[in-house]
Amino acid sequence: MSFPTSPGAMTPxxxxxxxxxxxxxxxxxxxxxxxxxxxxxSFRLTLDWAGGTDAPPSIVAKCPSHDAASRNIAKLTGTYVKEVSWYRELAAGSGVAAPHCYHAQIAADDIDFILLLADLAPARQGDQLAGLGLEALIPCIDAAAGLHALRWDDSQLAALPWLSRDSGDLVRALFPQLYLGFRERYADRLAPDVLDVGARIVAQLDAYLGREPAARTIVHGDLRIDNILFAPDGARCWLVDWQTLGRGSGATDLAYLIGTSIADPFERAAADRPAFDHWVAALAGRGVELDTDALWTDYRIGALSGYFMAVFASMNVERTARGDEMFAVMAERPARQALALGSLDLL
Incomplete structure (x- = not known):
């Protein structure tokens, strides 16, 4: 292989x-x-330049996971290919709030890769466990609208094989068994009605995965505040971790953000429609023509996506104490959101 995939393999x-x-x-x-x-x-590389250069004093390097299970699921789902391809083919000049990419390379095995990205410090990663309120999420909603407006209902997206890669058969095969493991792991942490949401998703899995949204666009696919960097004053943000990029419903991206981010259940229940209306206005301001009623239906069904991701990801990546709790709230909050919005009934 002609390029390094960890800091230890890099040379000055x-x-x-x-x-x-x-x-x-x-x-x-x-x-x-x-x-x-x-x-x-991911690593921050602090660079000791000899002088007389305008090169950055630090950058961030993203590398394959040290965990074999995480690398395996990344290969199966094209995770690393998606992120590298985003920076290579779409990010530059898009206007989407994302880090500048200095270098993006991936090997033919779809596992070994390296990304060198701008270090956005002092911007800080959001904390999904602590959560954020709707007001603090407004910059994230605007950033999401910028992404979704980029290729709204653009048929040419289907010509990008890495973006339109269909993993439906894989998900159909894996999700029911993953859910059983998830239910066992979280039996003492999550309420029965929250756990039962997963059983209902399994029962309606074909309808859920096969549903055609009102409009297709580029979606982040894992739009939660752990994957967003915030300026110190909170007025600006950048979307990171583009490993779940795909073609889908922008309204689902938004529902996922709101459902996973707001910790207080009363505030979360009151946030869905105002967040949706702000997103619609942001899209309209970018010249996107919308069917608001159809998109609201997409949003309501999209509330299931956070729970779906919690099950799928928790059983396929390296297990940590913080990860266990993160996936618990990642299931719990969207489950309550989906129950309140009648998401499963719409299927």
Whole structure:
């Protein structure tokens, strides 16, 4: 393989040349783990330049996970291919709130890859366990609208094989068994009616996976605040972790964000329609023509997506104490959202 996939395999000369500098311009670098991602390993690289350069003082490197199970599911679902392809083919010049990419490379095995991204510090990762209120989520909703408006109902998206990759058969085969493991793991943590939402999804799995949304666009697919970086004042944000990118319903992306992010159940129940209306207005302001009623139906059904992801991801990535609790709330909050919105009845 012709490129490194971890900081330990990088050399100062390779980094300098990859960042557009002379091979001897970088005296050395230090690597520190950052983030809480369970599908990839991320590091902040502090760069010691010899001087006389406009190169960045630090960058973030994303690499394959050290965990074999995470790498395996990444290969099966095209996770790493999607993120590398996003930065290679779509991100630059899109206007979407995402980090600048200096380098993106992936091997033919769809596992070994490297991304070198702008370090957005002092921006900080959101904390899904703590949650955020609707007002604090407004920049995220605007950023989501910017992504969704980029290729709204664009038939050419189907021509991007990495984006339109169909994993439906894989999900149909795996999800029922994964749900049984999830139910056993969280039997003492989640209420019976929350656990039963998963059983109802299994019973209606074909209807859920086969439903055609009102409009298709580029979707993030895992739009939660753990995957968003916030400026210190909270007025600006950047979307990161593009490993679940796909073609789907933008309204589902939004429902996922609201359902997984707001911790207080009363505030969350009151946030759905105002969040949706803000998103619709943001899309309209970008010139997108909308069928609001149909999109509201997509939003209501999309509330199931957070629960769905919690089951699928929790049973396929490296297990950690924080991860267990994160996946618990990732199921619990959207389950309550979906029950309140009558999401399953719409299927």
């Amino acid at each position: 000369a390779w980094l300098a040349q990859t960042l557009g500098q002379d091979s001897g311009a970088l005296r050395g670098f230090a690597a520190t783990p950052v983030g809480t991602g369970q599908m990839c390993d």
